[in-house]
Amino acid sequence: MAAERERRPRRNEERERDSEFTDKLVHINRVAKVVKGGKRFGFAALVVVGDQKGRVGFGHGKAREVPEAIRKATEAAKRGLIKVALKEGRTIHHEAEGHWGAGKVKLRPAPTGTGIIAGGPMRAIFETLGIHDIVAKSVGTSNPYNMVRATFDALKNGHSPRSIAAKRGKTVADLFSRKDADAAALAAEQAA
Numbered sequence: 001m002a003a004e005r006e007r008r009p010r011r012n013e014e015r016e017r018d019s020e021f022t023d024k025l026v027h028i029n030r031v032a033k034v035v036k037g038g039k040r041f042g043f044a045a046l047v048v049v050g051d052q053k054g055r056v057g058f059g060h061g062k063a064r065e066v067p068e069a070i071r072k073a074t075e076a077a078k079r080g081l082i083k084v085a086l087k088e089g090r091t092i093h094h095e096a097e098g099h100w101g102a103g104k105v106k107l108r109p110a111p112t113g114t115g116i117i118a119g120g121p122m123r124a125i126f127e128t129l130g131i132h133d134i135v136a137k138s139v140g141t142s143n144p145y146n147m148v149r150a151t152f153d154a155l156k157n158g159h160s161p162r163s164i165a166a167k168r169g170k171t172v173a174d175l176f177s178r179k180d181a182d183a184a185a186l187a188a189e190q191a192a
Contacts, residue, residue, distance in 0.1 A: 023049045023074050024124040026058075027144040028066065040064075046144055047073035048121075049081070050128030053089075056155070057081035058125070058148050082152065085160030090132040093161065098154025103146030107154050108135045121147045129155075 027046040032039045043066045050056035057080045061072025087093045091109040098105050105122065110133040116126050118136035121144040126134055138147055165172045 020051050021049050021078065022052060022128050023047055023077065024128055025070060026121045026124050026148060028069070031062065043069040045069040045073040046121075046148065047077050048124045048128050048148065049074060049077035050125075050130065052128065052130035054084050054086050054130060055081045056084065056125060056129040056152075058152065060145070082156060084129060084155045085158060085163065086129075086131065087160075089130065091134055092131065092155075092158050094158065096154040096158050098150045098152070098157060099140075100149035100153055101143075101146045102141040103143065103150040104139045105147065105150045105154050106137045106139070107151075109133070110135050120144065122151050125151050125155075 024047065025045060026048055029044045031042050031044050033042065042062055042064050044060065044062045045066070046058065046060055047070060048056065048058045057077040059073040059076025059078070059080065061069045061074075061076060063069040063072060085093060087109060090112065092107060094109065096107045098107075110117070112133055114133040114135065116123055116131065116134055116136075118126060118134065119138060120142075122136045122138060125148065126136070136151075138150075141147070161172050161175055165175050168175075
């Protein structure tokens with residue numbers, strides 16, 4: 001009896017955790033297994049999951065039925081979430097490149113109002129991540145699995161000013177004040 005009481009809050013916590021995530025089906029593929037007497041068909045699904053606040057993950061699932069494959073992929077995606085630093089909650093901090101196999105992607109931050117300029121699998125990642133303004137280009141393969149992995153590689157390479165300042169033992173203000181001081185000195189030289 002006491003064990004049942006302990007399980008119920010856990011289920012509610014799982015439901016609340018699941019409700020905070022949005023998921024997008026990126027690709028579904030019919031796969032066949034050749035067995036004695038014919039072929040057995042199954043489905044492979046690629047799903048992207050995110051909370052639209054800077055956390056995103058992807059997963060791959062295979063099953064005999066489509067809904068089961070999507071469920072497995074969603075569970076795998078929730079287990080592999082990464083945190084991405086966003087600038088003003090709408091774009092990335094700086095340009096980034098990523099690659100996986102033959103897939104290469106280039107990501108650039110964009111000004112407010114630009115929107116998501118990206119194709120297919122990359123668009124799904126940015127929408128679930130919570131990015132509103134970005135310009136992305138995929139070069140090489142159009143395989144959705146490689147594009148997703150290359151995009152995640154690029155996002156993992158991104159750094160926020162706060163993390164750079166912490167590594168260098170400075171404050172964020174120190175990083176930007178030097179840049180402003182250089183700009184002021186350049187303006188003074190041009191005026192003279």
